[in-house]
Amino acid sequence: MTLTAEYIQRSRDILTTIEAQAGAIQQAANWFSQTILAGRMVHLFGSGHSRIMVEEMWPRYGSFPGFNPIVELSLSFHNLVVGANGQRQAMFLENVPGLADRILRNYELSDLDSALVISSSGSNVVPIEMAELFQRQGVKVVALVTKEHADKSTSKRTDGKKLSDFADLILDTGAPVGDAMLTIPGLDTPVAPGSTLGGVVLVNCIKAEVARLLTEAGQPPKVLSAANVVGAERAVTLFESAYDEHAHRLAKLYQHVGIPSYVSEQTRSLTTQQS
Known part of the structure; x- marks a missing residue:
């Protein structure tokens, strides 16, 4: 062998x-x-x-x-x-x-x-x-x-x-x-x-x-896909929307981290009001 x-x-x-x-x-x-x-x-x-x-x-x-x-x-x-x-x-x-x-x-x-x-x-x-x-x-x-x-x-x-x-x-x-x-x-x-x-x-x-x-579950993921598979326009849309969703999720990990500031407290207050 x-x-x-x-x-x-x-x-x-x-x-x-x-x-x-x-x-x-x-x-x-x-x-x-x-x-x-x-x-x-x-x-x-x-x-x-x-x-x-x-x-x-x-x-x-x-x-x-x-x-x-x-x-x-x-x-x-x-x-x-x-x-x-x-x-x-x-x-x-x-x-x-x-x-x-x-x-x-x-x-x-x-x-x-x-x-x-x-x-x-x-x-x-x-x-x-x-x-x-x-x-x-x-x-x-x-x-x-x-x-x-x-x-x-x-x-x-x-x-x-x-x-x-x-x-x-x-x-x-x-x-x-x-x-x-x-x-x-x-x-x-x-x-x-x-x-x-x-x-x-x-x-x-x-x-x-x-x-x-x-x-x-009704939330199909935004999959990064090649243009030769989904077409150039949709490929760009998928990449941009996937990266934006990543940013939105990541923001939650930062908005109240560590020592509170007036910024984090404002964010917490707005979140409470919206809910």
């Missing part, structure tokens, strides 16, 4: 693992659709390469508003590798206690919200604290991990707790311990990871189920 054929076969195994989680995928979609129908947002967080799954959910073709992508460049901008903004700093910051609290200080959370926190190992401090803080605010947390890898990983938290300890639901990418799936003769370290493949499939399965639930 060639290495290409072997990777494809391992990928099929990942798909089988994901297919067995259909019930959990549906549960996540139910929670997320309820959040979106309530006018709130599903918070997405991933550091390191887990950022890929955040961006896969929204915004890109075939996706729709209702999701709040929380991507910290200091934790996920790896292109320079070394020097300023390098990988060493990102890996260090990923395990700084208290950083998650500083990030979430920017938002007014609600128990109507829900969250997807992605971490293959489930053992780094910032994603774990993110999930912990979400749960503390009554936000339902879906954790996307690589179960075999997470089970074998040691938590960087002093109390030993992992992301799974602060999750209402756990989804498994199906990748192996260490993530890399192929062994090369003469090379003692495996190559070609699989968690991103599994994570992207899980994210898109959830996305599709959420779109179905929103449509069935």
Whole structure:
């Protein structure tokens, strides 16, 4: 078997693992659709390469508003590798206690919200604290991990707790311990990871189920669509309206955040009068 054929076969195994989680995928979609129908947002967080799954959910073709992508460049901008903004700093910051609290200080959370926190190992401090803080605010947390890898990983938290300890639901990418799936003769370290493949499939399965639930509830989502599919004029309308809806949802996370001001009090007063 060639290495290409072997990777494809391992990928099929990942798909089988994901297919067995259909019930959990549906549960996540139910929670997320309820959040979106309530006018709130599903918070997405991933550091390191887990950022890929955040961006896969929204915004890109075939996706729709209702999701709040929380991507910290200091934790996920790896292109320079070394020097300023390098990988060493990102890996260090990923395990700084208290950083998650500083990030979430920017938002007014609600128990109507829900969250997807992605971490293959489930053992780094910032994603774990993110999930912990979400749960503390009554936000339902879906954790996307690589179960075999997470089970074998040691938590960087002093109390030993992992992301799974602060999750209402756990989804498994199906990748192996260490993530890399192929062994090369003469090379003692495996190559070609699989968690991103599994994570992207899980994210898109959830996305599709959420779109179905929103449509069935009479609120079909505004899906970012290509002009060669829906026509140039409608494509522009969908993009503009989807981005505007995102802004309207995001505004709710900011309008009463933190220390009150006369602006926030005016907004609260107007909201009370309108209701």
